[in-house]
Amino acid sequence: MTTPTSQGTPDPGPAPRLKKIVPPTATPGAVWVTSLFAIALIALGGVAIRDICVDQKWITGSGWIAAASRWIGDLSWQGWFWAVAIALIVVGLFFVWTAIRPRSKTHIALDGAGTVDGYSPSTWTRKVDIARRASAVARQSAGVTRADSTVKRRKVVTRITTTDEAPASADEVRASIATSIATVLPKHTVRVKTITIKTPKSQTPPPASGRPSLPEPIVESSADDETAPATTSAGATVSTTKEVHS
Numbered sequence: 001m002t003t004p005t006s007q008g009t010p011d012p013g014p015a016p017r018l019k020k021i022v023p024p025t026a027t028p029g030a031v032w033v034t035s036l037f038a039i040a041l042i043a044l045g046g047v048a049i050r051d052i053c054v055d056q057k058w059i060t061g062s063g064w065i066a067a068a069s070r071w072i073g074d075l076s077w078q079g080w081f082w083a084v085a086i087a088l089i090v091v092g093l094f095f096v097w098t099a100i101r102p103r104s105k106t107h108i109a110l111d112g113a114g115t116v117d118g119y120s121p122s123t124w125t126r127k128v129d130i131a132r133r134a135s136a137v138a139r140q141s142a143g144v145t146r147a148d149s150t151v152k153r154r155k156v157v158t159r160i161t162t163t164d165e166a167p168a169s170a171d172e173v174r175a176s177i178a179t180s181i182a183t184v185l186p187k188h189t190v191r192v193k194t195i196t197i198k199t200p201k202s203q204t205p206p207p208a209s210g211r212p213s214l215p216e217p218i219v220e221s222s223a224d225d226e227t228a229p230a231t232t233s234a235g236a237t238v239s240t241t242k243e244v245h246s
Contacts, residue, residue: 019042025103033098127151137180143168165199
């Protein structure tokens with residue numbers, strides 16, 4: 001049976017004998033529990049082989065399994081058995097929940113990725129890739145020097161770093177991120193946390209202070225000159241006369 005599409009072309013529908021495409025999921029939790037049980041059974045098998053060797057006199061010692069069985073058989077009821085019973089019930093319920101718990105989805109479907117044999121979507125991405133995309137878009141905004149994003153269950157949190165000289169607009173970054181992830185996470189809200197770093201101001205040296213003027217030097221007259229001008233500290237010029245005796 002075919003169904004018409006919005007363009008008028010009939011949709012052939014899913015191909016026969018093909019399983020429906022399901023989103024990628026994580027490893028079942030029961031795998032880890034059964035792995036632990038397998039390791040415990042292997043260890044128990046090693047103990048059994050060791051007891052067989054002791055029983056056949058191939059090695060010296062006493063049987064561990066027989067001794068443990070006798071110890072358990074000689075036990076009598078004690079008060080601490082209640083705690084052991086409750087603990088075993090809790091462990092059993094945990095194992096049951098691990099076995100029936102649905103596997104968590106590890107990827108998110110991309111809208112408009114096309115169909116494969118009548119099933120859509122066929123392309124998936126991870127949350128970490130969406131976070132990288134949000135960080136890349138945020139770093140392209142003016143004033144953003146660094147950006148880190150985290151994709152949570154209901155929201156996308158982006159932390160941006162900017163400077164006080166050229167601060168980035170959180171609203172513009174939020175709008176850019178929301179537009180870039182709208183096709184993948186249309187119901188997620190975008191939150192932007194801004195970290196502003198103060199830019200150190202340039203330190204200019206203070207202007208040079210004026211040095212005090214030194215007094216003009218006093219010039220002494222030479223022995224060959226009869227008269228020589230002398231300058232006093234007050235700036236007045238006087239003449240000195242030297243008398244020469246023959």
